[in-house]
Amino acid sequence: MKLIGSLTSPYVRKVRVVMAEKKLDYALILDNVWAPETTIQQSNPLGKIPCLLMEDGGAMFDSRVIVEYLDTLTPVGKLIPPHGRERAEVKSWEALADGILDAAVLVRLERTMRDQAIQSEAWVNRQMDKVNAGLKAMSQGLGESAFCVSNHLTLADISVACCLGWLAFRFPAIAWREEYPNLAKLADKLAERPSFKETLPE
Structure with missing residues (x-):
C-alpha cells in the first residue's frame, strides 16, 4: 500500500500511527496539495490528504474511512470495537x-x-x-x-x-x-x- 500525505497533516498522522500500531507495511508519498505541481487529484478528486492507494490500483480517502479499513486488515492491536x-x-x-x-x-x-x-x-x-x-x-x-x-x-x-x-x-x-x-x-x-x-x- 501507498499513503499520499504530508509530514504536518494531523489527519495523515492519525493514519500513520494506526499503520504503525497495526504493524502494516506501506510507502509514504509526500505531496503538498497547495503546490501547483500536486498530483493528488489523480487519486482523490477532492484534492485532499490522506489518500491510500491499494495494491490493486484502487484509492481510498478520508482519514476516518482509511483507519476503519486498516483496522480490519489484521487482528493485531484492534483499535475499533466491532459493534x-x-x-x-x-x-x-x-x-x-x-x-x-x-x-x-x-x-x-x-x-x-x-x-x-x-x-x-x-x-x-x-x-x-x-x-x-x-x-x-x-x-x-x-x-x-x-x-x-x-x-x-x-x-x-x-x-x-x-x-x-x-x-x-x-x-x-x-x-x-x-x-x-x-x-x-x-x-x-x-x-x-x-x-x-x-x-x-x-
Missing part, C-alpha cells in the same frame, strides 16, 4: 478530535491564505470557539481515566493525541496543557509510543 455502544463512543471521540482540527485548520487557512485586510475576525472567533469547546469536552470526557474509552489504547486516544499534537505544533498559544492537565497526561503517555515518536509533525 455496539463502545464502538460508537470510539467513533464519537474521533469525530470530536477531527472537528477540533477542522475548525483550527480553517483558522490557519484564514490567517495564512487570505490577505490580512480581508480576513474575518468573526469567522476566526467562531472557529476558535469550536476549538475551545471541543478541548473542554475532551477533558470532561476523559476525566481521571487512563484512556478515552475502556482500559486500553483505541482509535479514540490516537485521534485525541494527534489533535493535541497538531495544536501544539501550529497553535502554541493555546494553553491546553495548563488548562487541561488530564489531556496533557494522556498526550505525554502516548508520545512515548514508537508510533507517535516516528510521526512527529515537522
Whole structure:
C-alpha cells in the first residue's frame, strides 16, 4: 500500500500511527496539495490528504474511512470495537478530535491564505470557539481515566493525541496543557509510543 500525505497533516498522522500500531507495511508519498505541481487529484478528486492507494490500483480517502479499513486488515492491536455502544463512543471521540482540527485548520487557512485586510475576525472567533469547546469536552470526557474509552489504547486516544499534537505544533498559544492537565497526561503517555515518536509533525 501507498499513503499520499504530508509530514504536518494531523489527519495523515492519525493514519500513520494506526499503520504503525497495526504493524502494516506501506510507502509514504509526500505531496503538498497547495503546490501547483500536486498530483493528488489523480487519486482523490477532492484534492485532499490522506489518500491510500491499494495494491490493486484502487484509492481510498478520508482519514476516518482509511483507519476503519486498516483496522480490519489484521487482528493485531484492534483499535475499533466491532459493534455496539463502545464502538460508537470510539467513533464519537474521533469525530470530536477531527472537528477540533477542522475548525483550527480553517483558522490557519484564514490567517495564512487570505490577505490580512480581508480576513474575518468573526469567522476566526467562531472557529476558535469550536476549538475551545471541543478541548473542554475532551477533558470532561476523559476525566481521571487512563484512556478515552475502556482500559486500553483505541482509535479514540490516537485521534485525541494527534489533535493535541497538531495544536501544539501550529497553535502554541493555546494553553491546553495548563488548562487541561488530564489531556496533557494522556498526550505525554502516548508520545512515548514508537508510533507517535516516528510521526512527529515537522
